[in-house]
Amino acid sequence: MAKRLKFWGWGYEDEVVPPAELRWMESTWAERFGVAGFSVTPTPAAAEIRLPAPRIAPPASLAAICTTDHYERVLHSYSKSFPDIIRVYRRECPSPADVVALPRNERDVVDLLDWCYGANAAVVPFGGGSSVVGGVTPPTGGGHAAVVSMDLRNLGKVLEIDEVSQCARIQAGTFGPSLEAQLKGAGLTLRHFPQSFQCSTLGGWIATRAGGHFATLYTHIDDLVESLRVVTPSGVLETRRLPGSGAGPSPDRMFIGSEGTLGVITEAWMRLRRRPGFRATATVKFGDFYRGTDAVRALAQSGLYPANCRILDAEESQYNGLADGRHSVLVVAFESADHPVEAPLKRALELCRDFGGEADMGAGEASHLEGAAGRWRERFMFLPYFKEHMAARCIFRDAYETAITWDRFKDFHASIREAGLAAIRKATGREGSVSCRFTHVYPDGPAPYLTFHGLSSSPERLMSDYWAVKSAASDAIIAGGGTITHHHAVGREHRPWYDRQRPELFACALRAAKSALDPKWLLNPGLLVDRNPA
């Protein structure tokens, strides 16, 4: 165990934003909100977080794989959601994990579940803990006697590689970088690169329907799952390795997105591909955001299937160093392990020109790391590291990521933006900002990602201001016909809007399925469905 994950923010303890970069960002924020500077709440030390004594102790047979170490309990008592980061900075820990379990293999997972069932302890499956929606935050209330956070980090191996079918059997606790490193020798890659890649795991991606690298076609992890192995309180389940099937409703699809409520995913056969050797990238400027999104629609419906196809509005483009604040920018890229991809890029740029887009074309294989597109990529992976620094300065920032059909997109986008801006103004008495980019696009609609910034007048107001804005934007998403989440999952924080989004009869079916697999409702109680509907 070299590196420890931060409990107070994004990434690992040794990953700090360089002071010069932080100063530059601080001046950007000060300019945005028209303030001279910020008072900064210091980063908490683990010792400042006070925890009650654990309510249960593991039996001797499981003691070696359980810990009540203070740091571990603190780390497993928060997700990386903005409200959880606020709590960390307030040194509050309202729902701590009593015990952290660290199974070494599937047998341990079975034994731990048996123990929890006997002890009436709720179980929270934990991958990298990078949920931004309270997905790993221990439940409060409910009938359980204690909470065990089950961290799968010791299930981190690629167990088997099938080079012929280009698949691998991978343990659920494998982190992104380790997963890719273990595949590299075979020349294969999963190419699933969510923004959380460094600090999230395969099991977490599957349980939350994570969105990855590809802007079209293979957008979610869902399509990359060939088969699953899941430990439920009622037994162990394994689906067949099948490239395709029409035999009844898909068993895999029931567990994909189940967010730890139906079982603990222990391993999966995943579909891989060869590493791409051919690449072509360009950025395209548009004077008007909606002209740009019209171009993206044409691209999404062209059958060209670009690997990257992400448009940023003028504000995001400027923030990411892509443009001057007057232009929206589309980053479009193609990649292949098999054939050159200049021709589809050329056709994509023709389509963009039809909507007034001016291309700045990268050249050759390394173009994805150069120029504006490369700058965007770098900034993109770095962004989550700023969140804790913003919370420390009473700036709330969050993203509302959704999906909507093209016919409704413009009104939908405008309504969320207006709801957000009005709510920020009302809550904080100050102008905030709402910017937009697309993370993924489909022939029938985009996945818009709206980023909100507001400045609260005091640390005491930060939580309520945040929720006032979150609620207004989420209400607009549901009212406009969108999904409360395209790829961040439901967690504890999206739950009220998820309840309004999903058909009640589906909730009934899901409730029944959960009762069949988890009869005591101890797996992540309160996530997705309740035992007794309101």
Add this chain to the structure above:
Amino acid sequence: MAKRLKFWGWGYEDEVVPPAELRWMESTWAERFGVAGFSVTPTPAAAEIRLPAPRIAPPASLAAICTTDHYERVLHSYSKSFPDIIRVYRRECPSPADVVALPRNERDVVDLLDWCYGANAAVVPFGGGSSVVGGVTPPTGGGHAAVVSMDLRNLGKVLEIDEVSQCARIQAGTFGPSLEAQLKGAGLTLRHFPQSFQCSTLGGWIATRAGGHFATLYTHIDDLVESLRVVTPSGVLETRRLPGSGAGPSPDRMFIGSEGTLGVITEAWMRLRRRPGFRATATVKFGDFYRGTDAVRALAQSGLYPANCRILDAEESQYNGLADGRHSVLVVAFESADHPVEAPLKRALELCRDFGGEADMGAGEASHLEGAAGRWRERFMFLPYFKEHMAARCIFRDAYETAITWDRFKDFHASIREAGLAAIRKATGREGSVSCRFTHVYPDGPAPYLTFHGLSSSPERLMSDYWAVKSAASDAIIAGGGTITHHHAVGREHRPWYDRQRPELFACALRAAKSALDPKWLLNPGLLVDRNPA
């Protein structure tokens, strides 16, 4: 109502195999089995099928949308499976529908379900009735008092077209040709062309996870469903129109493939595309089938995503008029509404050459209707019409369609082929044939489609011979790790093998979900899961 569907075989009453074609086929069969000719059981007339009186009568309020007309009851008492066709030719009807209901709208569906629930009548949702696995065959046994076949043919409209998002809201009873005709004015198409296209419906495709036109990417109807409306005994459910979502397990995926056991699908928003104007097609000959399948694997893993990529072994190639009986033939085609597709075809043929494939390239836009590929297409749509004529001649023919990963394909194919040939020999005392083609291909494996032919010594032996071979082949599929169905669905006839394929805990969850939506278990009882597990 101009045309009536045949009750005794494939398609409509007025669709007959031209006598010359039938004579040619008969001579082919005679040559294959080394016989001089066949005694032919005459096609049954509806009056020859004797039915008991209906066990229930609809209330006056529903009388106008219910019928006990003899022809309608006979039509709704059989699927198009080979065992059902044998029964038709034997003039046996062991499990007739008591009443045929013809709802005109969703309200009627709700009222009919209410009536059936009150009368304890089992309900069999019926689209075009083209199931080849007993999916619409009325259930026998069970606790129900009668069987109502609910035919959705009067829900046949495209209700709304969203040209911006390229989607349409379509009623579930819409048949393939009518669906495409209603979309044509908008320049849009679903491009879902299963072999059953003429006589199957949208609702049937969704309920059975039908496989369509595209050999790669959009292989099943699953990915074309944007949202669903379903009437269950517990109420009506509608999912949101979303291009993508990560909010919990997908509600749509629970109903896709549910085969009428969870509810009656009444309408769906479907993803469409523009009609392709660019096409390029070629056929490629291989001296060895497995060299050809290696080439198909390279193609499937290339990221070229051909629309068609179907390899036929030497026997099927000859049978379809594509080759001389010594070569396997790959039909490969690209299509686009946006851009020329000669370049990807050229690259595909390069890949084939690496495996010794010799290309016969079609030219230009009309190439898909010309030459060997065009002949294949014509024969393909015509094939199902021969099945009843074979049954009349004591020839049993069936297809075992499955999917398997590439690493296991060759052994798997060999084992099914050997099991089938041995079972035919043992059952009939005569050599039969087992041929193979691919219907769809994935980066991680193909969907092989194996066609079996055998000749029984008498009409009395036909059913048992058929089942002996079916069982041997299905056992080999399950033992080899495949799926019992890639796109024909489970129905009543695949059920024993489906039970061995799907994880038992998934069956528990599905059983619980069914109890929540259909508490009296009256929707297609006996399909997919039983109320009380064995």
